[in-house]
Amino acid sequence: MDCSYFGSRLNLYVDGELGYLEVAELQGHLSFCPDCAAELARLSEVRGALAAWGEVELAPPPGFAERIAAAAAQEARPGQATVGRVVGGALEALDDALGRIPLPGGRTVPVKNVLGYGIAATAVIIQVERFLRRTRELKPL
């Protein structure tokens, strides 16, 4: 067994994914191989720094809570279904499923935008038709 064999197991070791026989074998090697022991120490150091960083609280930009409250105020009450939210939710699900549509020039556009504009355009057409029908109905008077 050489160092590359044990070196490749260090990640599994720190993740607790080795069986106890494999752990014993690795620890045996580490006890007399300073190179692998140093490698383990460096790996543990990085993991220690990352774990410590996870406890650090970062400060959001000023006005953060106010902007979220304002955005929440634009929403319907939580849990209350609205047509907008049902359509929005369906589009979001489609977006997750379908991803983005490529446009010429290498840009992409989310499927939900295309469908969203389509639905908005349909709504406008229905309104215009309604209006035209009403004016037509009014004419004889």
Place this chain on the structure above:
Amino acid sequence: MPPSNFNKWATLPDPTPAELARAAAGDVEAFKTIVERYKGMVYSVAYNVLGNHTDAEDAAQEAFLRCYRKLPQYRSEAAFSTWLFRLALTASVDYQRRERRRPEPVEAPDIAGDEPELGDGISAAMLTAALRDLPDDYRVPTVLRDIYGLPYQEIADITARPLGTVKVMVHRGRASLRLRLQAERES
């Protein structure tokens, strides 16, 4: 089950049932109180997943709006902080997968408090710069695993990647961070 590195955030007091009920009924002021209490946690998660301020703020806002919409479905079998922490993680990962990330001038994050003790010769600026420069494919699973202590299976679920791929990405992310930190220390 809360992730293993969750200790700090778990000490935040959960909102009272009355506060939750008011926010769930659409009382924006009550909701804002909740945002004020948890904004540090949610923003930190978003920043660590995304690596820059602009995207972090967008993703954190998205996380809170999802929280607002889902409040009526929140059940107290999970601590509120744990529940919101999960929402913040998934909103940030979804954001990363969906949006084109904006290049941003290099800017260290604003730490709420003293410079943390991260290890011999490792500063917060060094660590965040090293994380930010990792490819997304490495950074996101490495952040979830080693900053937040999530089990690999859960990382695979959240990122919609095969378990084996996630493990390889984390191993590479660690190796790349190790080399970068070592190089910076020696320079």
